[in-house]
Amino acid sequence: MDAAEDTELARRRPGRRRSEDSRDAILRAAAELVVERGYAAVSIEKIAQRAGTGKQTIYRWWQSKGDVLMEALARKAEVHIPLPDEGSWPADLRRMLEDSFALARAPQLGELLRALMVEAQLDSAFGARFRTEFLERRRAALATLVERARRRGDLPATVTAGFAADVVFGVLWYRLLAVPQPFDRRLTDRLVALLTIAA
Numbered sequence: 001m002d003a004a005e006d007t008e009l010a011r012r013r014p015g016r017r018r019s020e021d022s023r024d025a026i027l028r029a030a031a032e033l034v035v036e037r038g039y040a041a042v043s044i045e046k047i048a049q050r051a052g053t054g055k056q057t058i059y060r061w062w063q064s065k066g067d068v069l070m071e072a073l074a075r076k077a078e079v080h081i082p083l084p085d086e087g088s089w090p091a092d093l094r095r096m097l098e099d100s101f102a103l104a105r106a107p108q109l110g111e112l113l114r115a116l117m118v119e120a121q122l123d124s125a126f127g128a129r130f131r132t133e134f135l136e137r138r139r140a141a142l143a144t145l146v147e148r149a150r151r152r153g154d155l156p157a158t159v160t161a162g163f164a165a166d167v168v169f170g171v172l173w174y175r176l177l178a179v180p181q182p183f184d185r186r187l188t189d190r191l192v193a194l195l196t197i198a199a
Contacts, residue, residue, distance in 0.1 A: 025051040026058055027072040034069060035108035039115030042069070066119045066126050070134050073112055077103065077134075083141060089149035090196040096145060097168065097191055101183035104172060113176055139165040156196065164195055 029050035033042045044065050048055045062068045081103060084095035103109055116134075120127035143161035168191060175181050 022053055022057060026053060030068045031072045034112050038111060064126060066116060069112060070116055070130060074134050083144055089154045090192055092145045093195060094188060094192050097188045104183050110176060117177060142168060159195055167195060
């Protein structure tokens with residue numbers, strides 16, 4: 001039996017399936033509770049009750065409620081903000097911005113993003129995990145688009161992956177945390193213009 005067959009067999013084992021189902025139920029329950037009650041009112045105990053599992057099961061996989069919600073958010077980001085390939089850097093950037101801003105506009109997700117960022121400032125250990133497991137993953141996704149544009153030859157010489165991420169995510173977090181303003185078409189147009197017109 002080769003490695004691929006071993007992996008497929010493991011995937012089909014009932015224990016593995018039950019484990020995946022339980023993990024999905026926990027993440028779904030956590031996201032639902034934040035929507036219904038807000039971050040502060042959510043606890044590991046309430047997540048466990050909603051998911052129909054024990055607290056010990058949650059603590060086996062996650063260190064805190066922030067970690068549970070961070071994974072739930074990361075999954076949503078990966079599903080709703082795929083890596084587009086629209087054929088050009090401006091088109092790829094516009095699509096990613098539109099998808100990102102659509103997610104940020106959802107009130108419950110905006111609340112979750114703000115809460116996790118606050119938690120990251122209060123708990124340095126969680127903050128380190130939040131940077132590594134969420135923030136850096138989103139920066140890496142944008143860096144993939146930048147590198148593709150560089151290879152394609154349509155990336156302005158003044159734009160780097162780090163600069164693009166600072167601009168895009170700096171604006172996103174500033175509007176979420178400090179000065180609430182809409183994530184609208186006008187903002188998308190301005191960011192695309194800033195990051196696609198060669199200086």
